[in-house]
Amino acid sequence: xxxxRDAVLAGAIELLxxxxxxxLSMRRLSAHxxxxxxxxxxxxPHKQALLEAMANAILAGVTDDLxxxxxxxxxxxxxxxxxxxxxxxxxxxxxxxxxxxxxxxNALAYGEAAIAILVGRGLSHREAAWGAGTISNYVVAQTIDxxxxxxLPDHGRSHARxxxxxxxxxxxxxxxQAMPHIVATPGDEHFAYGLGLIIxxxxxxxxxxxx
Amino acid sequence: xxxxRDAVLAGAIELLxxxxxxxLSMRRLSAHxxxxxxxxxxxxPHKQALLEAMANAILAGVTDDLxxxxxxxxxxxxxxxxxxxxxxxxxxxxxxxxxxxxxxxNALAYGEAAIAILVGRGLSHREAAWGAGTISNYVVAQTIDxxxxxxLPDHGRSHARxxxxxxxxxxxxxxxQAMPHIVATPGDEHFAYGLGLIIxxxxxxxxxxxx
DNA sequence: ACCTGAACACCGTTCAAGT
DNA sequence: ACCTGAACACCGTTCAAGT
Numbered sequence: 001x002x003x004x005r006d007a008v009l010a011g012a013i014e015l016l017x018x019x020x021x022x023x024l025s026m027r028r029l030s031a032h033x034x035x036x037x038x039x040x041x042x043x044x045p046h047k048q049a050l051l052e053a054m055a056n057a058i059l060a061g062v063t064d065d066l067x068x069x070x071x072x073x074x075x076x077x078x079x080x081x082x083x084x085x086x087x088x089x090x091x092x093x094x095x096x097x098x099x100x101x102x103x104x105x106n107a108l109a110y111g112e113a114a115i116a117i118l119v120g121r122g123l124s125h126r127e128a129a130w131g132a133g134t135i136s137n138y139v140v141a142q143t144i145d146x147x148x149x150x151x152l153p154d155h156g157r158s159h160a161r162x163x164x165x166x167x168x169x170x171x172x173x174x175x176x177q178a179m180p181h182i183v184a185t186p187g188d189e190h191f192a193y194g195l196g197l198i199i200x201x202x203x204x205x206x207x208x209x210x211x
Numbered sequence: 212x213x214x215x216r217d218a219v220l221a222g223a224i225e226l227l228x229x230x231x232x233x234x235l236s237m238r239r240l241s242a243h244x245x246x247x248x249x250x251x252x253x254x255x256p257h258k259q260a261l262l263e264a265m266a267n268a269i270l271a272g273v274t275d276d277l278x279x280x281x282x283x284x285x286x287x288x289x290x291x292x293x294x295x296x297x298x299x300x301x302x303x304x305x306x307x308x309x310x311x312x313x314x315x316x317n318a319l320a321y322g323e324a325a326i327a328i329l330v331g332r333g334l335s336h337r338e339a340a341w342g343a344g345t346i347s348n349y350v351v352a353q354t355i356d357x358x359x360x361x362x363l364p365d366h367g368r369s370h371a372r373x374x375x376x377x378x379x380x381x382x383x384x385x386x387x388q389a390m391p392h393i394v395a396t397p398g399d400e401h402f403a404y405g406l407g408l409i410i411x412x413x414x415x416x417x418x419x420x421x422x
Numbered sequence: 423a424c425c426t427g428a429a430c431a432c433c434g435t436t437c438a439a440g441t
Numbered sequence: 442a443c444c445t446g447a448a449c450a451c452c453g454t455t456c457a458a459g460t
Contacts, residue, residue: 003424026453036426038455043424047453101359103377108386111393115385127404129389134405137352138345145348148312166314174326175319178340182322193338194345197412204411214443237434247445249436254443258434 003035005043009053013090016054020151021092026050055100055107058093062086062106063113072117072206073199079113080139080195081188087143092151094143111136118202122209131202138198142191145184156183214246216254220264224301227265231362232303237261266311267318269304273297274320283328283417284410290324291350291406292399298354303362305354322347329413333420342413349409353402356395367394 011033016024026047030037044050062082066075087093100107111132118128152159160183167176175182184190222244227235237258241248255261273293277286298304311318322343329339363370371394378387386393395401 039425041454103374108377108383112383112386115389119385125385125389126392128385129392130401130404131408134349134408137356138348141348141352163314166319172319172323174330174336174339175323178326178336181337181340190341193341194348197342197345198408200415201408201411250444252435
């Protein structure tokens, strides 16, 4: 049973989808690959390196097929949507990517695309980098929330009940009224709202430049 | 050596500041408290419960002393700034809070304050909840980045060098020019920029309501 | 070059037994 | 009520030895 770096990586993604990030151990991965305990360490120096490679794999193709004819702010929204879709395509995908710190190619390609769009509209590299980072953080954080909500036992009903109890506290009247919208709502509308806030902020700055 | 829930919690925060989240184990905490291995389990049912309590402790007081006379968007910015300061006050504070899922009182108080401000300006509870959530996610994610950058060995110089090497790749020209602004810049300006984007987006929606 | 087998130094959690 | 002591079932990582 000859192993390769790619086989280890593919097996790791497979196992991630099966058991989730919490249960993804190097030992379990070895078992999944039908190999002895330390075998994976020949292909990856440590677990973190494997996780970075997984994050890179999850983000593959996010900069493909962008509609360059669309208005710049729609291109940004499209790009963010593709990243979100990529994260949602794997169990705990958002958390895996959030934990990756090293500059892997696919994450860089995504950042480059976002910065290029903003620089193209006249923002400084500093503003473009910070703006792209804000979007990036939003997409990952929001998708972590979505996947956490998904993963809740019995579709989160017990969690919702516990939340409702706490919100009976008279100190939190508005939170109580907003209850249905507190836990990350599945579907695109919730995601689009927060993204829209950030992009609107960027539009203001781009328009200020233009005048 | 009589233990209490509060003593365990205080010891845990102390140990967090000393060794960081990665090295904060239940066993090490017991040693730090001068007590046997399983002793902490009488006061907290599991590690996650302790971490939630720590997150709550870190967020203590974030809703105090808000300037109710200030414009609403400045109140929001103030609130976000106080949360960031609270997270920065402890090693890995942002990551601890990010990992807390249960609705603890201080996090709820913060959410309530933010939602109340937005509802007070005419937004629906849905928009207010989503807007507050976007700010919340931003503050935590951005502060995680800041604390990660801080924690880098030799002030991140080796990391910056590795990044510079990767960015020699001609595929990433804009990222390369933006290099000094890619890693979370310490100080308030970087933080304020992203926060300003979100708040500006909210201002547009509040103004749309008013007219 | 690539993998096995076994070890090292840890984890979180449980629980009878003590006080 | 609160803690000890010891165990259970795991971890990530290393490394001589094999092929």
